Amino acid sequence: MGPFRPGAAGWARLAVLALLASAAVALAAAGLRSVLWLLLGLAGLALAAAGVWWALAGTGPARAAGLLLAVAAPAAVLALYATAGMLGPALASLALWGAAVAAARIALTPGADPVAAEHGAVAARHPWILMNPRSGGGKVGRFHLEDRARAAGARVVLLGSGHQDVSALARQAVSDGADLLGVAGGDGTQALVAEVAARHRLPFLVIPAGTRNHFALDLGLDREDPAAALDALADGVELDVDLGFAAGRVFVNNASFGTYASVVASPAYRDDKVHTALRTLPGLLTGPDAPRLRMRADDARAEGLQALLVSNNPYRRAVDSPHPGRRERLDSGRLGVLGVRVENAAQAAGMARGPRAPGLLRLTAREVVVEADTDTVPVGIDGEHVVLPVPVVVRVEPGALRVRVPRHRPGVPVHRPVADWPQVARIAFGTAPHRNPH
Template identity: 45%
Template sequence: MQNQPAGAIPSGASSSPPRPSAGRRAAAAAALIALAAAAAVVVAGLVQHPARLPVALLLVFVAVVAAWTALVHRGTRRLVATALAVVALAAVIVLLDVGSLVRIAIVVGLVVVSTAAARVALAHDLSPPTAGARPVGPARQGVLLMNPRSGGGKVGRFALEDEARRRGVTPVLLRPADDLRALAERAVADGADVIGMAGGDGSQALVADVARRHDVAFVCVPAGTRNHFALDLGLDRSDVAAALDAYTDALERRVDLALLGDRIFVNNASLGVYATVVQSEAYRDAKLATTAQLLPDLLGPGAEGFDLSFDRPDGTVARSAGVVLVSNGVYRLDSLNGFGSRARMDAGVLGIVTVTVDRARDLPALLSAESTGRLRQFHGYREWTAPEFEVGSGRPLVDVGVDGEALRLPPPLRFRILPGALRVRVPRHAPGAAPAAVAPAGVRQAVTALLRVLAGHPVR
């Protein structure tokens, strides 16, 4: 199947979107009013406390920088920086009176209301058409592989075995000594026309690889911890059992898969800081504590840096980077926490993000950009797309985090996109779009889109 360009309209669809309903126009009005009210409350605070608020902002900045300094140092410097962060935050609380704290709470509440109303008003138009989606009937012989340990035991908590049988699907419970790929291959050999996985993204990728090799349809059941793949497929991650409706009357489309060497991944592969931290055995049980323990060696004074070489899109060669993220499709990244989401999974390209950090100068700026959702504005941030990408290193093994799994692989690391490689089924009632597909990129675009809906025009 050939990919349609971004924004293309599927055959049979109307060439012009319908006018917004009265309900959506009312939601647009509510979103704009709440946003304007939040701005008015902020302005009122500045008028009443013209000196206090700027000082409070400065103290917050000091606290953030001190906290970061504490993370990347050890010993006395860590203790001093921690104390400074605590004192700065305490000063903010003392500086702002009760009225100011109430004002902040009101602003936060208004922003939440505005965001919720904007989603109702805009999601219908901002969600891109699903290229090639088609209705399909129930699976003739559906099989669901399940990892009972994944996601803290979601398989048992949501009674997925019983829910699968109720829909005529054969459940296969993964046991400690089982080979997941072998179980998936056996299911296809025995006649399964739809095969699914209830587990984390690493397991999803493995079963998806079996499905794409045999060109059978795949069902993603979000029974893992984060379930990024399910999120970007437009599934409701909070309603795990509902994903099983993809075995009944459903929608099917093709999405891309990415390849690292001969290993399929559905989300992303990371190198640098994050990939090294997740190698620690203590990381999964104590993420923050493990990160705090390792950061001084990775980004603090005297750190060796990361031996990662790659070609930039301008033809120059980079010899190091603090973070390299290669993704199956393009992520919208406002911060590095959680890696954002993807508006499309059928564009046929790898998303590549690199962040280069000078430890003596850039860490406060990076932390500020990260905490305010302006990561793209950090001067060491670069992003581009490519069908292939290669990372070299002078080290015999490179730490890589692939769909959340910690690996050590020999360089060079060769990445490749596989356009439209996987047939995916999703329930008809699923939300149908990732957050990146239904959220405007910035306040200016959001306000413009809301004004269009309010005036009775489609966003696009």
């Protein structure tokens, strides 16, 4: 990371003051009993987590009981707080703690941390863009992307309703003299064209016309205005970003194994995601066909995993509510590995501990080998279901893809580190050394 941002000391002092105020409010309201109230709150969270497990892994009465517990446990804690006159102080203390964490993360934020280093780009003379009119509920038509791309000098090919070989279309475009390949569509389509662009070292243009557009999000593109990505044709810069490969199949975001991959494999998933997930999860989590994966990542090993997500560069954290699924960088040359192993409600309750939960595995690696007790495993590669023979070798190729993006992008993510309180204190009191860039 780079040096601390200007004003970091002020944010660090604010974080320390807010943290002390949070504790002071609790102590003023309940004295040493505040520790008991804190433990009660944590117990409520643990019971809620156990209820969520039963709701996901059970059926019939067990699922209903789990839903009831997930709602009743925190409600009961709030009721006890209110009866004892602790609800107001508890909410105030929680708000101050949240402010302390937010200020600490700002203080620890480096002065500059782009998703990848930018460098100049020569305008393409023969850009080629593949567009899927059905992606994102018809964004290609709604934002007039075809007309705008043609006006910018690009050759546009529209995907038809039947099955078409996307990779073959991109390879033909290269044979016809295209010097830039672009996609207006979902992440799965983008990955197929990105592979061709990387193989020929051609710049790749992302137009966020899909439903989720996670890759575009991490590139800082405006997902609410897909046409803005076309500005890169006239005034763009390039980023050298990494590509992931799962058994030779490229992915720009992630490859998922286990429960999520099995849910995606269901033919009903596309039409009714929530109902399909709720219907299939019990058998996938606890049934005889529940996946049990083995994983080797560099020097680390794990067994009995129910779910495994391998991402092209690490995600910030397992759960990042302000920016779910965001990656700090796209050029670290590392895979992110997130594994889950939960066997019962007690272990599910332990997940309330967050990143330190015993059932949660998080690490980074250059290569991951996934094994199972079956000859093949279902894999979700950028949300597309495939079946691959085991073992599946997942690797990252650093700087494989030249991504052309607009010079001015509204959503370049800012890295907010996890609060490191000893470091925050050192910044606050002027004893922290500046960190060297990377």
